[in-house]
Amino acid sequence: MVKEQMRLVERVLCTHYSDWGVGSLKIIGSGLDFVVCRADSEQWGWIAIRIPRTRFIYNENDETVDSRNLLKLELFISRYMRKYSIPVPEVYHLHIDDKIDFLVSSFIENDQSKPNSVEMGKLVASIHQVPLIHIPYTIDNTPFQQSLVNRILRRSAVIRKHSGITVRLPNLHDLKRSLKNVSRMSILHMDIRPDNLLTYNNQMMGIVDWSNVLIGDPALEIARIAEYGLLTEEFLEGYGSSPLKEIPPVLEWIYRMDTAVMLAIVFLSEAPDPNQAKKQLNRVEELNQSYPK
Known part of the structure; x- marks a missing residue:
């Protein structure tokens, strides 16, 4: 399922955003509800792409959640928090259509070391x-x-x-x-x-x-x-x-x-x-x- 979604994202990037010059996607993070990929782009350099596993999230901790709203939430928070120098990635683009949704952000270099x-x-x-x-x-x-x-x-x-x-x-x-x-x-x-x-x-x-x-x-x-x-x-x-x-x-x-x-x-x-x-x-x-x- 994840590979199929990644292929869909790559197809959308190639078809609708060819001027970005985005290369192939590589998974760098995976959670219960989202997969995060990294790719190189001619427009921004390294970027992170957040892809929902499913449109609607069902679990016993929360009632039904629309993953599309969570992407919109991430976009809103990124723009707001950056005004106050909170180190969040800069969101470049939110793509929504009837086949695949994804969020394109700046990639922050990290080595997963233990936080101070x-x-x-x-x-x-x-x-x-x-x-x-x-x-x-x-x-x-x-x-x-x-x-x-x-x-x-x-x-x-x-x-x-x-x-x-x-x-x-x-x-x-x-x-x-x-x-x-x-x-x-x-x-x-x-x-x-x-x-x-x-x-x-x-x-x-x-x-x-x-x-x-x-x-x-x-x-x-x-x-x-x-x-x-x-x-x-x-x-x-x-x-x-x-x-x-x-x-x-x-x-x-x-x-x-x-x-x-x-x-x-x-x-x-x-x-x-x-x-x-x-x-x-x-x-x-x-x-x-x-x-x-």
Whole structure:
């Protein structure tokens, strides 16, 4: 399927954009929903081409998602973030037709080295300081508080279906009340991990894949980074004071559970991995046992 899509992209480039002088495509990245290829072009030099695996994305973490909207979202975020010196690739072109969609961006040279944690913290802090703006094409365009409640409840039901584990949650009234008191809101990337960080000699060169972007409490992003195992003293040195210290324990617990159930579903059904699924279900159980009193 991927090779067929790459041939379609090459055909479109040759037919409609021959003046770009684009050579053959080579896969440089592959995720659950997209494949990223690199190619040489006479117009821009090295370019990156982001190709959806399917038009519509179906999984148990989210309701049906139109990959075309995610490409439009990447285009919007790239143009907005570049105004504030966030190191995102420059988008050159979005192609949409009834056969294939793809996004053409600048290629940022990287060697996939381990990101410097201090630099990672500085990058996340700079994203959280970007002025708020309405973000179109997001997976869930409801307000942050309602979106979080909806997805925790939906994903908890999925966990129960697959594992029999009942996720312990505050009652709906208390959950909404806790979220209503959130005072600070920022643009959140919501998938800060090495796969989405472009590095060279351990230095931060760029950040990609804004599919999960939303406007919400920056503590939610920091809790997710913590659950990814990336929240180190060095990271906090770069970021500054941790937003987790500024929120009630029950809110930190909710934010951490949000990530724990998401990862469990990834390994249970989206990218099945029994060992990782067991690890994440153990984490869900651990959080169940540590519910703040």
